[in-house]
Amino acid sequence: MVLLLQMCCSIGGQEWKLVWSDEFNGSGRPDEAAWSYEEGFVRNHEAQWYQAENAFVQDGLLIIEARKEQRPNPTYRADGRGWGQQRPTIDYTSACLHTRGKREFLYGRLEVCARIPTAGGAWPAIWTLGSGMQWPSCGEIDVMEYYRIKGVPHILANVAWGNDRPYQAVWNSKKIPFTHFTGRDEDWAQRFHVWRMDWDETSIRLYLDGELLNEVPMSQTVNGNVGRSINPFTRKQYVLLNLALGGDNGGKIDDAAFPMRYEIDYVRIYER
Numbered sequence: 001m002v003l004l005l006q007m008c009c010s011i012g013g014q015e016w017k018l019v020w021s022d023e024f025n026g027s028g029r030p031d032e033a034a035w036s037y038e039e040g041f042v043r044n045h046e047a048q049w050y051q052a053e054n055a056f057v058q059d060g061l062l063i064i065e066a067r068k069e070q071r072p073n074p075t076y077r078a079d080g081r082g083w084g085q086q087r088p089t090i091d092y093t094s095a096c097l098h099t100r101g102k103r104e105f106l107y108g109r110l111e112v113c114a115r116i117p118t119a120g121g122a123w124p125a126i127w128t129l130g131s132g133m134q135w136p137s138c139g140e141i142d143v144m145e146y147y148r149i150k151g152v153p154h155i156l157a158n159v160a161w162g163n164d165r166p167y168q169a170v171w172n173s174k175k176i177p178f179t180h181f182t183g184r185d186e187d188w189a190q191r192f193h194v195w196r197m198d199w200d201e202t203s204i205r206l207y208l209d210g211e212l213l214n215e216v217p218m219s220q221t222v223n224g225n226v227g228r229s230i231n232p233f234t235r236k237q238y239v240l241l242n243l244a245l246g247g248d249n250g251g252k253i254d255d256a257a258f259p260m261r262y263e264i265d266y267v268r269i270y271e272r
Helices: 001-009
Strands: 017-022 046-050 055-058 060-072 089-094 094-099 108-115 122-130 140-149 152-162 171-178 193-199 204-209 213-217 236-247 260-271
Touching: 046 236, 060 236, 089 236, 108 122, 108 140, 122 260, 140 193, 140 204, 152 204, 152 213, 171 213, 236 260
Parallel strands: 046 089
Antiparallel strands: 017 260, 055 060, 060 089, 060 260, 094 236, 108 193, 108 260, 122 140, 122 236, 140 152, 152 171, 193 204, 204 213
């Protein structure tokens, strides 16, 4: 992946110091000192069962592979109240990796170089969350989401924080039609791209290949009463990488697209 790495690195500035990275060299499981995994049916009524087995390092890339398969759901309950418990079978599997408790950071630059799947139902993401408070008062930054809105593919760049009601978020979202990118490069989906977050005491800025997609002033990101009027983005965040399917936003799943691959060349965190 040397040529891809050189391409992706061209954005870096001299004022930034690299403090941690995972270049995904070698093979096998990702570095356990940095990455942990979600397991099961987790959020958003998504179709996939998350498991560590769907994430592996190969040829200089982290691969998150979504698979179509069927087996009994071990959490199924005939009288289950949770949406995940109500599903008798697991029909799809994928992976969600995170650095919670291992690689958390406050302010700086996050860069992720990746090639995303764009088939029907694909919902890849690069995002961060805070620890120690319930969502959304912990703060969420969606450096990248891809999914369909009313059937139309979009790239999203979002920031969320707490409202005055539990589990109700205040969103600052930018939803850019996918044609904004493919109109300039019809092979966009076949290429690797760099998603970047620059985060400091004044703002959160989200970029794709150097193009600013969203800028959110820190003066706006203060929680409501549930979050004790705290600004969650003055506290550390951790990184998540996942490939979801279907659910609330992913749309109709294209079964002909499996196995579906989300390929990450590197994850880098810089400080000034």
